[in-house]
Amino acid sequence: METWNRDDDEAARAAHSPLVHDFGLLIKAATRLEQRIDTVLRRECAISHTMFEVLIRLCRDPGEEVSQRRLADDLTLTSSGITRLIDRMETVGLVRRVPAPEDRRSVLVEATDRGRTVFLRAAAVHAEVVEKYFVAPVAPGDYRRMTGALGEIWKALSDT
Amino acid sequence: METWNRDDDEAARAAHSPLVHDFGLLIKAATRLEQRIDTVLRRECAISHTMFEVLIRLCRDPGEEVSQRRLADDLTLTSSGITRLIDRMETVGLVRRVPAPEDRRSVLVEATDRGRTVFLRAAAVHAEVVEKYFVAPVAPGDYRRMTGALGEIWKALSDT
DNA sequence: GCTCAGCAATTGATAGGTCAGCAATTGATA
DNA sequence: TATCAATTGCTGACCTATCAATTGCTGAGC
Numbered sequence A, B: 001m002e003t004w005n006r007d008d009d010e011a012a013r014a015a016h017s018p019l020v021h022d023f024g025l026l027i028k029a030a031t032r033l034e035q036r037i038d039t040v041l042r043r044e045c046a047i048s049h050t051m052f053e054v055l056i057r058l059c060r061d062p063g064e065e066v067s068q069r070r071l072a073d074d075l076t077l078t079s080s081g082i083t084r085l086i087d088r089m090e091t092v093g094l095v096r097r098v099p100a101p102e103d104r105r106s107v108l109v110e111a112t113d114r115g116r117t118v119f120l121r122a123a124a125v126h127a128e129v130v131e132k133y134f135v136a137p138v139a140p141g142d143y144r145r146m147t148g149a150l151g152e153i154w155k156a157l158s159d160t
Numbered sequence C: 001g002c003t004c005a006g007c008a009a010t011t012g013a014t015a016g017g018t019c020a021g022c023a024a025t026t027g028a029t030a
Numbered sequence D: 001t002a003t004c005a006a007t008t009g010c011t012g013a014c015c016t017a018t019c020a021a022t023t024g025c026t027g028a029g030c
Helices: A006-015 A018-045 A049-060 A068-075 A079-091 A113-135 A140-159 B006-015 B018-045 B049-060 B068-075 B079-091 B113-135 B140-159
Strands: A095-099 A107-111 B095-099 B107-111
Touching: A006 B049, A006 B113, A018 A049, A018 A113, A018 B018, A018 B049, A018 B113, A018 B140, A049 A068, A049 A079, A049 A095, A049 A107, A049 A113, A049 B006, A049 B018, A068 A079, A068 A107, A079 A095, A107 A113, A113 B006, A113 B018, A113 B140, A140 B018, A140 B113, A140 B140, B018 B049, B018 B113, B049 B068, B049 B079, B049 B095, B049 B107, B049 B113, B068 B079, B068 B107, B079 B095, B107 B113
Parallel strands: none
Antiparallel strands: A095 A107, B095 B107
16 A cells, blocks of 8 residues: 555645646647548648648748748747758658748748649548538537637737 | 649638638647647646646546556557656656556556656646636636537547 | 467657757848 | 848757557457
């Protein structure tokens, strides 16, 4: 039998806190959702979820010049993380690097034709999974509340 | 000037889909929230967020026998991921491995006194950050809706 | 009892991130 | 104009997850 420490009780109480539970739920749901999408995307389109997010950003406004820095900020990655991600995407022909005309330090990234084609296919797959596990399970009246709340959380995180 | 592909339009439309936006919001908010907690926990308590989650699980019901398998399932990690995580936690004295009496294949994990002490401190830090970025930004009426929705999503993911 | 399908944990190889530090470039300012 | 802090992307070292293969143990069917 183990020695009983008076911290045990306090620790158990802390571990049962509803805050801990609710927050854990968010993290777990998001993690698992991303894993699921990632797996499907890899199998069906041979790209990772992160690559998919790059393609979303690049295809969003055709004609817009997007630098690696911008990509890093938008995807919440470090600049070295983006460098390597773009490296991989470039070697499989999804994107292309173009020197920026205005600022010779920075590099613009654009989707290739192949990148756009893959993106279209991936978007369909993505929509299917998101519909099934993200939209369908939630009561219709709660969906907008949830996304609204997430928006507020995101804003709070961005402000500081 | 770049050749104009008729896919551009379709791709742009797909990239602007509200589903893509909403889902992205969940992933981004969760990722950033976890990063923030992780940073604070590392600085204040010298543990990672994942280690914190292990401690939550271990301190939750003192006396319960928790195997590595169970931890892996509860934290959504692979068994090899858990093996290495417990390795690291063991070397810094947060947990202890104990051979399972009933089944010699499996290994039970328990928090050390030090582990519990660190956990108590970490829980306080955690609560502070969660309160600030997860609870405070959300309108009071929406909080339960949001966590309820996340619960449903989690259930849908667990069922399949 | 004996065998063998299956599970738990571990280990080796690999993927894909982080961080620290570098060279090139820019733009503000003395 | 010469200088210098700030910024961009790149690279090396490292961290931590995954998958695949391996080992030891269990329990069901014969």
